[in-house]
Amino acid sequence: MKPAPFEYVRPRTRAGVLAALAAAGEDGKVLAGGQSLIPLLSMRLASPKVLVDINLVPDFSALKISPTHVEIGPTVRHQELLTSEAVRKAVPLLAQALSYVAHPVIRNRGTSVGSIAHADPSGELTAVLSLLDGVVTIEGQDGTREVTGSDFFLGPLESAINSGEMATRVTFGRLPTTMGTACVEVSRRHGDYALVGVCAAIVLGEDHQIDRARISLFSVGPTPIVIDVSGILKGIRIDSKHWREAARFIASSVDPDGDIHATTAYRKNLVEVLSKRGLQCAYQNALDRVAVKQ
Amino acid sequence: MSEKHIDVSMTVNGFPRSGSVPARRLLSDFLRHDLQLTGTHVGCEHGVCGACTVLLNGKAVRSCLLFAVSVDGGEIVTVEGLANQDGSLGPVQQAFHECHGLQCGFCTPGFITTISAFLDEHPNPTEGQAREAIAGNLCRCTGYQNIIKSVLRAAEIRNEMMQP
C-alpha cells in the first residue's frame, strides 16, 4: 500500500497556496493534517496529481478567540482545539465533540478545518458545524466566500468547496450562556467512527424553561441532519415524556442506511436513544452554565 | 521517466539527517529504509494500528500518515532514541521489560513512543488514563493488561529518576 506519484508543492504564503491550487485545478488537493487523505492515497483510492501542503503558511495555524467568535485556521490541530480552555468556554460543543474524534495521536496531526472540509458524514465536526451554523471561509484566487453550516455539505465527501479553492477558516460564534450543548455517540470500538452520533443544543428561556432545542445527527445521512424540536420541548422543564416524544420525532424523521456494522433499524433506534440522551445532557449543561453565570 | 526527488533534512534522535526522496515517500519508509532505523514498524499503513508512531516535535504522530518531505526541518524521535543517555533502557522500555509488556515485540515501538509522549504530559496517570492513552494502538499478543501495567510502572521509574 504505497501512494501513486504526485507533484508536491509547499508554499510559504497564503497567496502561494491559492496560486498553486488554482494552477492545479481539479487535479489538486490540499494536504493539511492528512489523516484522512493519506490512507486514501496509500490504498490508491485517490490519486490527485498535485498535493498542496499548506503546513508552512504561518497564519494558517492561527486560533483566534475573541469576545464574540472562535476562528480556526486550516492547520489548527484537533488536539490544540480540544485542549484550549478558552475554546472550551466559548464553544463547549467543540471539545465535547472532539473528544470522540479518533485517538489522541491522530488528533495531534489531524486538523479540525480539514475534517470539516473532508465532509465525511460520520465526522463529529460536520455535525457541530451544522448545528451551530458555523461559517466556513472559502478562498480561491478569484476571491473569498463565506458559507454557513447549513449550506456547506452537499453529499458524502462533497462540500461547497470548488476545485482551486480551500477552506481557510471556520468561525463559530461564542455560544450564549443560556445554551447548553452535548455530543453523544455509539461506536463499535472506542475511537471508531460513530454508528450514530448526536450533537444537541438547548437554549433556556425565562425561568429555566426550554426555549429552543436542536440536534444534529452524524453517521445517519449523506450529510449532517439538523432537526429542530423546539416545538416539542419549548416551555418544558424536566419531563421524561417530552424527551421521549422529541426523540421519537427525530427518529421518525430519518432513514439511515444499514452497513456491515449496524442495520437501518438499529441505527434508527440509536438515533432515538442518543437524541434523548443528547438532549437531556445538553439541558443539564445549559442549567449548569446558567448556574455558573449566576 | 525518473521520479522527481526532493531534498529533506530533519533531526532524528538528536542527529541531523538528510536525504533526497520522492514526494510520496512515507516518513515510515524514509526512517526505516533510507535511514535504516528499523525500530519503527509498519503494521497497517492506514493509520490504525499505531506501530509506526514516532514523536514529531515532541508529539506522537503516525509516521505512515506523513510524507517525509512534509516534516522537512522537523525534529523526530523514534524508539531508538528513547534509551537513557548512558545507553541503559529508558523508563518506558525498562517498564515494558519488567512488566512483560511485550511478546512478539512488533507493536512495541509504537506503544513506547506513544507512552513516552503521554507521560510527558501526564506524569502520574491513573489506570483509566493509562488505558485511554494506549487505546489507539493495536497489540495482538498481550491483551494489553501488562502494557497498562507498564505505563504505570514507567511513570514510577520516571518519577524515581527525577528524585535527586
Added chain:
Amino acid sequence: MTTRTFGEPILRREDPRLVRGDGRYLDDLGQGAYEVAFLRSPHASARILEIDASAAISVDGLIAIYTYEDLEGRMAERLPLLIPHPSLTAGRTGYSLAKEYVRHVGEAIVMVVASNRYIAEDAVGLIEVSYEIFPPVVGIESARAADHLVHADVSDNISAHMIQEVGDARSEIANSKHQIVLDLEIERSASMPLEGKGVYAVWDSDAKEMRLWSSTQTSTGVRAAVAAKLNLPLQKVECTAPDVGGGFGVKIMHPWPEEVLIPWAAQILNHPVKWTEDRREHFISSAHERQQSHHVEVGFDDDGRIAGLDVTFFHDNGSYTPYGIIVPIITSTQLLGPYKPSSYRVEFTSLYTNTVIVTPYRGAGRPQGVFAMERTIDAIANYLGMSRDKVRDVNFIQPGEMPYDQHLTFQDGRPLIYDSGDYPASMAMLKKMIGWDDFEEYQQLARLSGRKVGIGMACYVEGTGVGPYEGGFVQVETSGRVNVSTGLTSQGQGHQTAFAQIVSEELGVPIEDVFVETGDTRRFAYAVGTFASRAAVMSGNAIALAARSVREKALRIAGDALECDPRDLEIIGGVVQVKGDPTNCIPLKTIAVLSNPLRYAFDESAQAATQFAVGDTSKPPILEGEEPGLESRDYYSPLQSTFASGMHAAIVETDPETAEIKILKYVVVHDCGRLINPMIVEGQIHGGVAQGVGGALYERMEYDENGQLLNASFMDFLMPYATEVPFIETGHLETPSPLNPLGIKGAGEAGVIPGSALLASAIEDAEGFEIRKMPISPSELWQLRIDHQNGLVPTLKIGEKQK
C-alpha cells in the same frame, strides 16, 4: 549458588533488544533487495482471458513481470497438499501464480519485481487483465446448494466428509428421558498478526545456494518446500525465521505462494528479492478460520447426565485445502471437552467456497467445538431448570478416571486419551474467583435499578504438544557460554527465556550464560514447527533431555579430573563440585576444554586443550564411542498429545437501550501442568482472552454475495483496542503431565478457546433468551431483542424468572 529458574517469573531475555527497536523482523532485512508487489484477483471466481502488461513495461525501476506462463518445472505444478487425510477425498490446492482460474479475491495472478515497492505497485496498476466472471460460492448455504462450483471437478463442493462414533449415540438419544436440538453458528475471524507475512531470498550463484528468510512458524518446512519446488538439494537451501511479529497459526501454513516465488525470482534475477505483505494483502490472500454451522442433538436424564450427543456440522474451508482438514478434525474431537457423554457421534462436511483459505488460527477448531458443547450444556441446564455449574459437574470426567480414553482419533492420528486433569477442582476455583454463588443476588439488585447483567462460564480441554517430534541441542563453549538451539520458531512466546530456564535448571548454570536460538535451519535442521501449543512441550523436553546428557558427560569428565565417582558430584553455578566439598571443583568451561583435544592453540583455553597439554598418551585423544565437545543433541517424540484444560467465567452488562455489551469481570482458571515461567504463561492467556473477546464481540470477515471482503482493513475489521479488553484475573492449577520428563502441557492457545461460548452464556443470562450465533454485535443483539419480543426467539427459564 545457582538460584532456581524453572517455575520462576524470570524476565524475558529477548526484551532489551526488542524494546530498543533492535529487533530484526522480515522487512528490516534486505534493505537493498528488489521488492515485489502482486496483481491479485479482484473477482471471487473467474477465468483469466488475457493479461496485458505492455503499459507497465515502461515504468522506470521495473525489473521483471511474471505470470503463470513463466513458471517451469515443479514451479508450474500445484502447491503441495501439506496434510493429506483419507477423508479428504477431493483435496485441491492452487498454483503459486493463478493458472487460468482464480477462486478467491486476492489470489495472486502477476508478480512484479521492481527496485522498490512503490514502483512495483505502480507497475501492477498498469497491468490489464480481462476475465470471464462466474457467480461465486460464498458461505456454507451457498456451498451446500452447489448451484455453482468452486472447482469444476468437485460437483458438490465437498472436499471432505468424516464420521466418528463412540457407542450408539442416536439410539441412546432416542432412549433418553429428555432430548434437545440446537442449531449453532460461528463466523470467520483470522489470526491477524501485527506483522504480515514476508519473504526475503538471496541466491548465491557461486555456491549455488539459496539463503532464505521467512516470517514463518516453520523454517524447516519452508526450507524443504523451497528445495522441492526449485529442485535444489536440501543442503543448498537454508531458511531462517527472524524476529516474527506474531503468528497465531496463519504462518504455520506453508509454503505460501510467495515463499516459493520470491526465492525463484532471486535465483533467476541473481539478485536479492524481498516481499513484505501489506495489510490488505494479508486480509485477502492469507488465511481465515472459524466459520462452521452445527446441528446438535442431545439426550440426557433428570440430572442432566448426557447419554448421547450427536453433532453434525459444516465447515467452510475456503477455496483450497493445502493444510488438509486439521481444523474440522480438531473441532470434532475436542468438542467433548472435560465431559464424558456415554455415546458420541460426530459427522462433518468440509466445503469449498470462493473465499480465502481456512487454516488453523489459535485455538484451531476448538472454539467452535467448545461453543457447540457449552451451548448444549447451558441448554440442558435451562431445560431442567438446573444451575449451569451443576450440569457441568455431573458430566465431568473425574480425576480418578484419568487417564481417560475418549475412544476417538485425534488430529495426529493417535488415540484421544486425556493424560491428567482435575476438572472439579478447576470449577471450584472458578466459582470462587467469579463469585458464582452470590451472583443471583447481584443480578436481582441490578435489575431493580434497570440494569441487565449476566454471568456465564465455559470449559475446555486442549490437546497440546502434538508430535511427531522436536529436537534440542545444548553446547558448552570453553568460555562457559551455553548455546542452545531448537528447530521450531518463535513469534513472541519467550522461548529464549523459557528454554534457557530449562537448561539453567537441568545443567546447573546461571541463566545469563545460556543463549537460545530457534527457527534457523543452519542451527538445527530437524523440526516440525510452532503450532498446537507444542513448543514448550516438544522443544522444552528435547532441550531438557539434551541438557541432561551434557550434564552426564560433564560429570563423567569431571569425575576423571577430580578422581571421584560422578555420582558424588553436582553442578552449581556452572561449576562441578564434590557434594559437601565445594572447594573440590572444576568449572564447566574447563570441562569443555578437556572434552575437545586440539592441535592448535588460538587462545588461552585452547592452549590448555592442545593434545600436548592434556591426556593420557596410552589412549586416543577421543575415546571410542565419544565425540569431541561438551555438547549433545536429543529429541523428544511422544506417543500422544498431552491435554491441558481450563475454565473461564465472565460477568457482562448489556445496555437496555443500545444493546452495547460490556464485560465487567473476566476470570480464568488454567491448568497446563508444571509452569516453566508463570509470567509468560499468564501473558499467553491474556493475549488469548483478548482474541477470544475479539472473536465473540468484534471480529468477523464480512463477505458480500460477490465474494468481496468488505472489511479488509483495520478500520472495519474490529480488532479490540485496550478499551475493549477487560481486566483478566488468572488462577493456575498445576496437574503435571505424566507423559513427558518435565510434566508440562501446552499453554499458547488456551486463552482464546472458550471466548464465544463464554460470552454467549453470559449475554444469554443477562437477556433471558437464547443466543445461538456468534460473534454478536450490539446491532444483532438489539435485533434479537425485537425478535424475542415477537416470539421468534425462545425465552429461557431465567428469562421467565425475570418477568
